[in-house]
Amino acid sequence: QSVLTQPPSVSAAPGQKVTISCSGSASNIGANFVSWYQQLPGTAPKLLIYDNNQRPSGIPDRFSGSKSGTSATLGITGLQAGDEADYYCATKDSGLTIGLFGGGTKVTVL
Amino acid sequence: QVQLVESGGGLVKPGGSLRLSCTASGFSLSDFYMTWIRQAPGKGLEWVSYISNRAGTNFYYADSVKGRFTVSRDYAKNSVFLQMDSLRVDDTAVYYCARDWRNWGHDCWGQGTLVTVST
Numbered sequence A: 001q002s003v004l005t006q007p008p009s010v011s012a013a014p015g016q017k018v019t020i021s022c023s024g025s026a027s028n029i030g031a032n033f034v035s036w037y038q039q040l041p042g043t044a045p046k047l048l049i050y051d052n053n054q055r056p057s058g059i060p061d062r063f064s065g066s067k068s069g070t071s072a073t074l075g076i077t078g079l080q081a082g083d084e085a086d087y088y089c090a091t092k093d094s095g096l097t098i099g100l101f102g103g104g105t106k107v108t109v110l
Numbered sequence B: 001q002v003q004l005v006e007s008g009g010g011l012v013k014p015g016g017s018l019r020l021s022c023t024a025s026g027f028s029l030s031d032f033y034m035t036w037i038r039q040a041p042g043k044g045l046e047w048v049s050y051i052s053n054r055a056g057t058n059f060y061y062a063d064s065v066k067g068r069f070t071v072s073r074d075y076a077k078n079s080v081f082l083q084m085d086s087l088r089v090d091d092t093a094v095y096y097c098a099r100d101w102r103n104w105g106h107d108c109w110g111q112g113t114l115v116t117v118s119t
Helices: none
Strands: A009-012 A018-023 A035-039 A046-049 A063-068 A071-076 A085-093 A098-101 A105-109 B003-007 B010-012 B018-025 B033-039 B045-051 B059-061 B069-074 B079-084 B093-102 B105-109 B113-117
Touching: A009 A018, A018 A085, A018 A105, A035 B105, A046 A063, A046 B105, A071 A085, A085 B045, A098 B033, A098 B045, B003 B093, B003 B105, B018 B033, B018 B093, B018 B113, B033 B079, B045 B069, B045 B079, B045 B093, B059 B069, B079 B093
Parallel strands: A009 A105, B010 B113
Antiparallel strands: A018 A071, A035 A046, A035 A085, A063 A071, A085 A098, A085 A105, B003 B018, B018 B079, B033 B045, B033 B093, B045 B059, B069 B079, B093 B105, B093 B113
8 A cells, every 4th residue: 555645547539637645744745855667568667747736858748746734636637548557746844854656557548 | 878787686595695795877976876776576566775875974774674685885986885784584584776866756677687685
């Protein structure tokens, strides 16, 4: 059971939008930056969002991040078949000085 | 080109030990915090440990590995290591090292090395 709670799965048709929530607490999401990762089958995770809402170079603007209080959200617009993957949120816990990952959300393109 | 390459995984019996290596190229690991993350078969990502950059001497561990795993670094080899002792079956996973580029944003990951703990 992860400290950061994500829905196990979300799905939508090509071209549509999906959002993935990540719920935490005051000592983790509430006090630290959130990052998001995409993991395609059989590959290492890839950084999509850092500092809550910043995209690294090369990440398309179809991917967006936001944070409010103790929750964060990843949005994917213009859904493509290649977006089918597992998505993880991550942050630190200031009180315990540990790293945290959400349980992961599988995105399916219908 | 910024790259991380892990090595050292394999099959080990419960109670045994392994030492994982993560060698960086294209950057100096002394400038970054470095993190070990694992993923059990069919499961999600789990943070294992991280080590501070040259400016500090901080080491942190997940409760599940505290007292059994030790992280270290060799700046001359531009490498970080994860010494894993008293291995258990539930330590079976692909182990990744990753560069903490900004505020827990890990922008560079190794390819992963599989550790299998089994009789």
